[in-house]
Amino acid sequence: xxxxxxxxxxxxxxxxxxxxxxxxxxxxxxxxxxxxxxxxxxxxxxxxxxxxxxxxxxxxxxxxxxxxxxxxxxxxxxxxxxxxxxxxxxxxxxxxxxxxxxxxxxxxxxxxxxxxxxxxxxxxxxxxxxxxxxxxxxxxxxxxxxxxxxxxxxxxxxxxxxxxxxx
Numbered sequence: 001x002x003x004x005x006x007x008x009x010x011x012x013x014x015x016x017x018x019x020x021x022x023x024x025x026x027x028x029x030x031x032x033x034x035x036x037x038x039x040x041x042x043x044x045x046x047x048x049x050x051x052x053x054x055x056x057x058x059x060x061x062x063x064x065x066x067x068x069x070x071x072x073x074x075x076x077x078x079x080x081x082x083x084x085x086x087x088x089x090x091x092x093x094x095x096x097x098x099x100x101x102x103x104x105x106x107x108x109x110x111x112x113x114x115x116x117x118x119x120x121x122x123x124x125x126x127x128x129x130x131x132x133x134x135x136x137x138x139x140x141x142x143x144x145x146x147x148x149x150x151x152x153x154x155x156x157x158x159x160x161x162x163x164x165x166x167x
Contacts, residue, residue, distance in 0.1 A: 004035035007154045013161055014073035016049045016102060020095050021088055021122055022079025025147030026112045033150050064091035068101060074160050075099075075106035076153075080115035080127035096133055103134045108160035110141045113148045120146060 001009075007030070019027065031038070049067055067073075077099060085094035093101070103109050111130040114120040118129040131140045143149070143156050 003033065003151050003154060004038075006158055007033065007035055007038065007150075010154055010157050010161070012047070014047045014049075014070060015076060015157065016067055016070070016073050016106070017076045017078065018099065018102065020077060020079035020081050020099070020116070021127060022113070022115055023147075024078070026078045026150075026153060029147045029150040030153065061091035064093070064098065068105065071105055072107055073105075074108045074110060074157060075102050076110045076112055076157060077116045077130050078112050080119045080122040081130065081133050082122070083126035083128065099130065099133050103130075103138055106138070108141065108162065109134065109138050110143065110153075110156055110160050112143045112153050112156075114144050114146045117142045117144045 017027070049063070081095050081099060082088050085096060088095035090098050109130065111117050115122055115127070116130050119127040119132075131142075134140065141156050141160050143152050145152070
């Protein structure tokens, strides 16, 4: 299966993509992949939910409450998680709280990019990777890189769907 076909297949499923402290490099890499019709699928017909923790005043608590009602989704996290909870909030919750709440409900968890995997360059300022935040309660699939390879991100999310990718 080629990359664009795999990406379209992945986007047919419930994906909750959280952007914590991030430069959006992973999101940009996927959007710039050149797949025909991607923008329409990405923004209009996909069940995927893209949430930037920096824009809570635009979407905030309402979207978070909707997402927390979901039970069958893959959680994808892009960006580092700050140790200082006041630096990253969403819907009245800290970034750490949002990620823990969603990870508990998610079918699978995928960390994309070095910042999400190990805190990246922000580690020097005390930020953490996803595994450090959620612990051993759930397996975290990791795709390192700055930015991470779009092909590896899609392949990992496809795998994390646990066989649902081809359904």
